[in-house]
Every structure is written in structure tokens, then in C-alpha cells.
Amino acid sequence: MIPFFAGLLLRAVVVLSGTALATFALLWHAPGDPALAIALARYNAIVPADVIDLVRIEAGIDAGFWPAFKAWIAPLLRGDLGQSSVTGRDVWPELVTAVSYTVPLALTALLIGLMLSLPLAFLATRRPGSWLDRGTVAIASIGVAIPAFWLGLLLILLFAVQLGWLPAMGARTTAHIILPALTLGLGVAASLTRILRSGILEARGQPFLPAFRRRGVAARDIGRDHIAPHAAIPFVTVFGLELAFLLEGIVVVEVIFARPGLASFLVGAIGARDFPKVQAVVLVTAIVFVVVNLLIDMIYRSLDPRIADPHA
Amino acid sequence: MLEVTQVSVRRGSAVTLRDVSLSLASGRTLAVVGESGAGKSTLINAILGLVPCAAGCVTWNGAPVRNCRPALVMQEPRNAFNPRMSLRRSVMEPVQAQGAEVELDRLERLCAGLEIAPGLLDRRPTEVSIGQAQRAGILRALIAAPPLVLFDEPLSALDAVTQKHTARLIAQMQQDEGFAALIVTHDLGYAAAFADDIAVLRAGRVEELTPARDFVEAPATAYGQRLRDAAFALGALERVA
């Protein structure tokens, strides 16, 4: 068990290093003079060349690739995310603020998704092939095809513009979270329903189950002790996948609903060529992702010892 | 003439073949017998060059054995053929790989000798019986007229009746074509009946190398005796009257 976990850990470290390198390479190769963009954003005026050079040195763009990479990664390893090259303020607190808007949105969306998909998948699989089952699959399939930005716009159109029930833009009140969370949550529900349903059906088909039934084990106990852990496995995978789905959806949703948050933070920073902010988001996201997947891999192993490599 | 000279094969830290030497002349049959895990398949892989030799060399008439393009008949015919290609295409592959044309009368002659019905080759491997597939495997091995043919448990996947039949066909083909045959098998009865010499492999070493006739009466080593007695007990070997 230990060497297996050590292997996973090594893998995670390698992946994170690769991500850091790729991020830096991207920043390095971005066209245009970043110093110019930063100077423009900072001073809001066309600046003379020597000021741009000052900005260039200050932002550390001057040295070659590898020295710059070393200089770049050293503070990051210490946990120092640096200052915005545009505003000069520390990146970390602004990042935290942005996250504090995004996380509630993500969690609410996840909750909505679960509340919809669990009962739906359950009911659908009670009688596979029935109208309810097939209808559920149909709706879920359509749901996965609907892009988040379209759904968001439609919901705004319906609930905010036409009906005036719910607010659309910004994040002033708690009510402002409803439409964005609903947009995301419906998408999550659609894909979760599909996967849960096939996971339950597959777990039901496990070869050892009839033996339990013959021995007279109660149906409820079978469900709890034997079907649930097996159905849990794809569920766990899905959780990892849904995280990616959520992150991608959040980008779109925050833009549509003009919510402050991680995505707006990122998109704004990209536009202003504020590299410290961009890399902060990228690296923090990467770390969260890698850690979550690492945990998922470990949970996998403990749920089903047969699985050696969940990625295989 | 096949010469295997002091071949050793390593797999990780374990030594799977140790100092193996044997020789085989054209037209002769050598059976390599032994328990599971003794290294029989490794020997075949080493001769064919599919695994590297840590020591020793394998030659045919003095040149590296690869040059004579030895053929291989595998144990599982279903695994040995591409399920998506017709048998005919698979059988022709050895010739086409060399960029040559297939001599149709040779194909016909071999098919007749192996009792392969004319329409059989147009079927897919999954559409024919195991016995038919195995005979097609032999056909593929022989199509390019190699001087050396290796057989890895050629009868193990077949039922008893088909085994006898196929064994006889192999022997007949060898008479017709004149190739040297190295047959790996765990079936001592088959070895005794059809081989000229028997090599006993044990834990990667050649325990003994005896003419087949002599082996049945008097194996040279104690281990060889144990194998022979076990075969007697199972009825796989007939006592010499």
C-alpha cells in the first residue's frame, strides 16, 4: 500500500512541477511586450521607453529563461504570491477575496446538482427501461449538450427580464447567487444523473449479488453493504470530473452574471497582462486539482482493491 | 543446422535460462519437455530473438539465426491470427512481408498436405474450428519455406482426437518440406512418438538430451525418470513392451 501511495505522491509532484514550468513558458512566450501592457495599465497613459524599461526590470522580465524561471519559482515555493504588477498590491488577499465569492457558488451548484440527480437516478433505476427511466436519460442527455452560457442567458431572460423574480447581475445580495448556481447546478445534475444511473445499474449486475439474495440477505442490506460501495466508485471518479466541469462552468457563469470571483479575477488579469495574478490563479487551481485527484486516487484504492491504476 | 551455444537469458534479476546448449539438424525433430516454468517458452523467444540473450548465441549454419527467417507455430491459434483479417491474408503475410509473390501451386500443395479445404482460407479466424485454425497456423509457418520451424505447444489447445491428427500432419509436412523442427511440449507421449531427440529442461537448465527412443526406456537422469514415470502413470506414455 505504502509504495503505491508514494508513487501517487511522486506523480503529483511531477505533475505540479510540469504545470509550473508550462505556466512560466506560456507567460514567457506571450506575444507583445508585457512591460508595455503593464505600464499602460498602471499609468493609464503612453509612457516613455525608459519608464517601460524600469517596469520591465521591476517585473523581472529582463533575465533569460532559466534564470527567470528560478527567480520566478523561488518565492512561489515559499508561498509568496507576490504583488500585482498593475496595482502593486499583494496578490494573495485579492485572490482570497475572489475565492470567497466563487466557493459558495460552486458549493451551491454542487448541492443543487446532487439534490436533483440522486433522487432522479434512484427513481429511474428502480424500473430500468420504464418511461421514467428513459425520460430521465433523454433529459439528462439533452442537459449535457446545453452550454452553460446559453442556459445562463436563458435563465436571465426568463427570470430576471421577463418575470422579474430574481436578480441577475452582480453579487450584492444572497439572492444573487440563485440564478448562477442554478445554471451550473442543472448542468451538474444532468451529467451526474447519467453517471449515477449507469453506476447503479452496473453495480446491480455484479456477479456475487444473487448469492447474497439466495442466502436471504435483506434487499436493503444488500443495497447498503454491497451495491453502494460499488456504485460509489464511478461516483468518486465523477466527482473529480465534475470539479473540472464546475471550474469551467464558473468561468462562463461569472462572466455572464457579472459576479466577482475567481474567473473575473483571472479574465481581468489576462486582459491587463498582470502576470502575477494570472499565475497565482493558475497555480492555485492546479494545486487544488492535483490534490483532489490524489485524494480520489487514494479513495479509489481503499474502495476497490482490485483497481491498481484508476487511470489505466 | 541450428546451434544454440551456452545461451543465458535474464529477466530482471532472475535467470530464466542458464547455459543452454543444443543442436538440431535439418529434417530432424527435437522435443523440448519440462514442467511449467522450466523455461521452455523463454527458449523459443531466445532462439527467435524476441528476448535478448545475456550470454551465448544462436546460429543457423554459422550465421545469426534471424537470417534464415525461422517460423513459429503458436499454442493459441485464436490469439495468433488477426481476428479482422481473413485467414488467407494472414497466411500470405510471411511472403508478402518479404515483398515476394505467393506461388499459388505451393499454397495449393501445402493446403492439400494439411487437409485445409479450399474455401476455409477465406474465412475469419473466429469462423473456423480450433483445429482448422491451428492447421492454418502451420500453413502460415511453412508458406515461405523456412529451414527451421519452432512449435510452442502446438497441440495443447486441441482435443485428443485432433491432437493425434495434427501431430501426424506436422510429421508428414516435415518429411515433405525437410525443415528442422523444435517442438516445445509438456506432453511426453507426443515427444516420444514424434521426436528424434528429447531435451529435458528444468529450472532453465538442460537436464539431459537423449534420443527419444532411449528416453522412454532409460532416461539419463533421475529427473528425466521422474518425468517419464509420471507420464506412464497418467497413461500419456505407453510402456515399451
Added chain:
Amino acid sequence: MRSVVFVTFGFAALAIFGPMISPYDPTQIDIPNRLSAPNAQAWLGTDALGRDILSRLLHGARWSLGLAFVISVVGLCIGTLVGLLAALGGKVTDWVVMRTTDTFLAFPELVAAVVIAGLLGAGTSSLIFALTVTSWMRYARVARAIGLSVKTRGYVVQARLVGLSPIAIARWHYLPSLLPSLTVVWTGMFARAILGISTLGFLGFGVQPPMPEWGTMLLDARIHMRSTPLQMIWPGLAVVICVLAINLSGDALRDALAEQDRQA
């Protein structure tokens, strides 16, 4: 498999012939008639600059679908080569290649595409680069798995033994096993590419105006949501229908393959 081919050809026909049947020039500005509701002249109405929406939709297919096709096929080629390299190249190559693949997979693909496209500057080439770089990995995983299993098959050993050239081995013995599964992956990636192009377009990072890409059309429409809400429906609907079509045919293909496997 037939439905996949059918859908692909349908898309191709739309992309190629759509512009020919479009009633107007999609970039033709006609301010007096801007923001009109669907009527006899413009079946779907006109946008903020008076351009005919239907024509823009039809021309847009070339961008939203055509680009998606290119991106997904390029990803397919790259990913398959990488996966086969890992499968056939020996243990060290395998480890290196797979860790590289993992690195690319370690990040949500769309976010990465946004960052890449954004930093490299808006435009079609950045879009293609960003989406291709973030999509080849899934093919690589599948190609590697299949490559590994085919590598040990008897008939591959036989082919190597008789001296069949590596290209011929790849063509006759690996490809037929790779194609079904890779096609299933491809349908999913094609759909993702369509969504990716329109999302990036919507964020302003993709195809630039006046090119009539469906995502950028939505961006335009959003500004006029209160006055002409209908404008928002059409581009999104186009995306949904196309994604749905390709997803359904992909599902059908996957089920058919699973059935085949079960019978074998």
C-alpha cells in the same frame, strides 16, 4: 458507426454549403433595419448592425463546426501518436510520456484554453492552438491502452517475426483495433471543441468580429437582451443541436462497440 459518419457529413455539408444557401452576406451592415424581429425578409431577424441572423448562422457553421472538426482531428492525430509512443517505446518512454500527459490533464481544459488563448492574443490561431493543446490527452490515454493490449497479441509477434515493416504493422494490426474506440473519443472531443470555440468566442478570446461565429454572436446578442431577446436563442440553439447530434451518435457508437465486445 453509420450515425457518426452521417452526422459528420451533415455537419460538413452545413459548413460547406451553408454559406451558399444563405440569403444575405453575413457581414453586410444595414443600420436602418437593425434589431428587427423575424420577418419575411430576414427569417430570424437582424442583429445590432442590421446583419441577417440566419445568414450569419449559416456562415458561422464554418467557424463553429469547421474549426471544431479541424481541432478535434489534429488532437486525434497528436494524441494517437503520443499514446502509441508510450505503448511501444519501452518502460522509460512510457513513464515520461504518461507523466507529460498527466501534466496536461492536471488542469481543467477550458480554463487552460482561456489562459492560453488570452495570453497569446485574441484570434483564430490562438484559439486553435489553445484548444488543440488542451485536448489531445484523452486520445493518448486510449491509444496507449489499446496499443499495450495489441502489442502482446500473437499476430503482432508473428508480423514482427516475418519482418513486416513497422508501418504495415501499424496499418493492418494496430489501426483496426484503435479506430473504434478512438472514434468514440473523437465524437466527445468534437462536441467539446464546438462548446470550447463558442465559449471562448463568447468570452471574446476566440474568433474575432466580424466573423460570424456562434459564440461571438451570442456575445453581441447579450448586449441587446432586453430589446431583442429572441436574438440570443438562435446561436445557442445551433450549438445545442450540433452538440446533441454528435453526442447521441457517439453514444450509439459506444453502445454498439460494447455489444460487439460482449459477443466476442
